[in-house]
Amino acid sequence: MHAPQWRMKALVLAVLALTQGACFGDSSYQNRNDGPPDAGGGGTCAPENDNDAVRLALAPACEGCHVNGNKPFFASLAAFESGLVYNERFVKRGDPDGSLLIQMLEGTAPGSYAQMPPGQPYEQLVSSGRVTMTIAQVKAWIRDLKAPPAPMDTPSPAEFRVRRLTAEEMVVSLMSQLGLTLEDFVSTSNPDWRNRAYVVNWNKFFVWPGDWAPGISGEYVSDSRTAERFEALGGGNSLEYRKKDPSFGPSAAQALVQMSQAWCGRAVDKQNNKAVLRFVTLADTSAKNPDAVQKNLRGLYLRxxxxPPSDAELKALYEQVYLPLEAQSTRLAWVGTCAALIRHPLWITY
Incomplete structure (x- = not known):
């Protein structure tokens, strides 16, 4: 099923915005000793100041978990400064050894998170070249850290961000929007199936986190690719020490294309499910009942x-997606229309 030209262009623009606009590790800390950060480094994104240089240098080790969620320290410079740099819980200006940030990097922090990032000591990441800023340099930065700027608490309209939906958000939202439930994907033959590792039916293209209880069954009759698809969407797996991928690359795009087609097909075929076919049935065509088709297109777009779609957007969806597929079957037309909307930048982003 080929994406129409108008939708493909929009998807490409969304992917570029979500991937090429990201800032990754700053190389200005390579080949440096223990001196303070250099804001004029030659990384992929020019840092705005010393704090931003540190943010970019630490990002490869930290942004996997801290771009989204309730601690998005690495989402922007403002988030980094307000949430981490000038938060005395993590950084005590002039006192690096008393700063929780240093203790977490060294693996000696109190509490549940003794080491950050989890899974691999920070110094090993430095040795491997994944990050270029040493702990000694982080200490030097904290020791010489300047006072916070005066307007720290003033909201900045410039910090408005558009981000991609996380894999978890995609799965949960799509199941709700399409009227699908776990019973549409997993075996329910065992009366206690909800409390046992899910036995995933084959050929359903189920996508689910591998670390959500009660887990995915390893039996040979269960689709073992369920968690792999979730990770392809950018999801993480804490049990396997795999971080989330905040970008939207080729793997995520391919997984979403396949998922949208498979899940829309299940929604259309599901008996008494009005999620996709709210105002029409598969017997209604553009020739027999054009008003109902237009009403359903408009309603599905809104859902x-x-x-609501503009007249131009609705016309493009009808002429470039629905009508060409309706020539083959109305089922294919509604599956294709549903899948095209899922791949729309407005659905992918938040």
């Missing part, structure tokens, strides 16, 4: 994207 999936959260806003």
């Amino acid at each position: 999936m994207l959260g806003q």
Whole structure:
């Protein structure tokens, strides 16, 4: 099923915005000794100041968990400064050894998170070249850290961000929007199936986190690729020490294309499910019942994207997606239309 030209262009623009706009590790800390950060480094993104240089240098080790969620320290310079740099819980200006940030990097922090990032000591990441800023340099930065700027608590409209949906958000949202439940994907033959590792039916293209209880069954009758698809979408797996991928690359795009087609097909075929076919049946065509088809297109657009379509957008969806596929079957037309909306930048981003 080929994406129409208008949708493909929009998807490409969204991917570029979500991937090429990201800042990764700053190389200005390579080949340095224990001196303070150099804000004029030659990384992939020019740092705005010393704090930003540190943010970019630490990002390869930290952004996997701290771009989104309740501690998005690495989402922007403002988030880094307000949430971490000038938060005395983590950084005590002038006192690196008393700063929780240093203790976590060294693996000696109190509490549940003694080491950050989890899974591999920070110094090993430095040795491998994944990050270029040493702990000694982080200490030097904290020791010489300047006072916070005056307007720290003033909201900045410039910090508005558009991000991709996480893999978890994609799975949960799509199941809700399409009227699907776990019973549509997993075996329910065991009366206690909800409390046992899910036996995933084959050929359903189920996508689910591998670390969500009660887990995915390892039996040969269960689709073992369920968690792999979730990770392809950018999801993490804490049991396997795999971090989330905040970008939207080729693997995520391919997984979403396949997922959208498979899940929309299940939604259309599901008996008494009005999620996709709210105002029409598969017997209604553009020739027999054009008003119902247009009404259903408009309603489906609103349901999936959260806003009504413009006349031009509705016309393009009808002429470039629905009609060509309706020539083969109305089922294929509604599956294709549903899948096209899921791949729309307004659905992918938040």
